[in-house]
Amino acid sequence: QKEVEQDPGPLSVPEGAIVSLNCTYSNSAFQYFMWYRQYSRKGPELLMYTYSSGNKEDGRFTAQVDKSSKYISLFIRDSQPSDSATYLCALYWGNQFYFGTGTSLTVIP
Amino acid sequence: KAGVTQTPRYLIKTRGQQVTLSCSPISGHRSVSWYQQTPGQGLQFLFEYFSETQRNKGNFPGRFSGRQFSNSRSEMNVSTLELGDSALYLCASSSQPGSYEQYFGPGTRLTVT
Numbered sequence: 001q002k003e004v005e006q007d008p009g010p011l012s013v014p015e016g017a018i019v020s021l022n023c024t025y026s027n028s029a030f031q032y033f034m035w036y037r038q039y040s041r042k043g044p045e046l047l048m049y050t051y052s053s054g055n056k057e058d059g060r061f062t063a064q065v066d067k068s069s070k071y072i073s074l075f076i077r078d079s080q081p082s083d084s085a086t087y088l089c090a091l092y093w094g095n096q097f098y099f100g101t102g103t104s105l106t107v108i109p
Numbered sequence: 110k111a112g113v114t115q116t117p118r119y120l121i122k123t124r125g126q127q128v129t130l131s132c133s134p135i136s137g138h139r140s141v142s143w144y145q146q147t148p149g150q151g152l153q154f155l156f157e158y159f160s161e162t163q164r165n166k167g168n169f170p171g172r173f174s175g176r177q178f179s180n181s182r183s184e185m186n187v188s189t190l191e192l193g194d195s196a197l198y199l200c201a202s203s204s205q206p207g208s209y210e211q212y213f214g215p216g217t218r219l220t221v222t
Contacts, residue, residue, distance in 0.1 A: 006151075034209055043199050043213030044152070045114070088152065093164045095207060099143075101151030 003027055006089055015109050019076040023089035023100045026070065030091040030098075033065050035074045036100065038086045047087075048074070079107045085091025111136065111161075113202050121220045127188040127203035132218045134181050134202030140164075141183040142211065143175060146197040155198075158183055159206045195221045 008024045013019055015097045020029055021035075036044035048063040050056045056063045064073040084107050089100040114133045122128050134141050143155040149214040154167035158177035181202075187194055197218050201211040 032209055036213075041215070043201075043215050045213065046210060049209045070161075090152075092207065092209065095157070096154050096167070097211070098154070099144075099152035 002063050002087060003098040004091055004100045007103055008101055009026075010104040010106065012106045012108060013079055015079060015081060015107055017079050017107075019079050019083070019105060019107075021074040021076075021087050021089075021105070023072050023091075024070055025072070025091055025098075027091075027093060028067070030093045032092050033072050034090040034092070035061075035063055036088045036090060036099075038088060038103065040085075044088055058096075069073070079105075081107045081109050083107050113187070113200055113212050115198075115200050115214040115217050117217060118215065118222075119218045121222060122190050123222055124190055126190050126191060127186060128190060128219060129184055129186045130198055130200075130219075132183045132200030132202075132214060134183070134200075135212055138202040138204050138212075139181050140203045140208070141177055141181065141184050142201045142203075142207045144199045144201065145169075145217070146199055147195075152199070155185065157206060164206055190221045192221050195219060213219075 033051040035047045038044040053067045060077045061073040086102040088102040114129045140159045141159040144152045157165045160179045172188045177183045197216040199216045200214045210213045
């Protein structure tokens with residue numbers, strides 16, 4: 001079993017839709033949780049991070065962590081074509097980052 | 110501030126050859142991590158260097174090695190290349206080990222034929 005599981009998609013939504021991206025993990029020792037966005041032919045860029053269970057909001061993005069269920073989510077409100085990218089969850093424990101395989105998102109104008 | 114730079118951006122090699130990839134971190138950053146990204150496995154951690162010392166290593170064979178220089182620039186080397194080594198190799202820099210604020214370079218796309 002992989003440390004982090006992420007549905008690869010692809011996910012295709014109309015502009016303005018609410019997008020939900022999810023990851024599950026197996027190790028309860030994970031200390032903090034991040035979401036990265038990766039455009040084609042670019043390296044990943046950090047979108048959001050959080051240490052604790054609950055919600056963290058940043059503009060149109062909300063990161064949610066449920067440690068009891070070992071489940072993390074990223075919600076994108078009012079999605080835009082510029083949000084079209086691959087989204088990766090990442091978790092940190094034991095001096096190492098563990099990444100999901102990424103979900104490919106396309107927002108259709 | 111200049112971002113993370115990786116050279117070369119694209120590389121084609123033959124099975125059995127070796128390859129060296131280079132990464133220059135953001136100025137002032139002393140921690141450099143390397144990752145392999147493939148469609149099936151996603152981003153997998155290779156190793157992390159801090160102040161010229163390997164701090165942590167992922168689950169990759171010994172054919173994968175790296176080093177860091179006194180100016181924080183880092184290189185990774187893959188010897189005896191296999192077809193399965195074809196991947197995007199990403200370098201990430203941070204100010205200190207374990208920081209959630211990792212900044213990735215654009216990657217080196219390695220194709221092994």
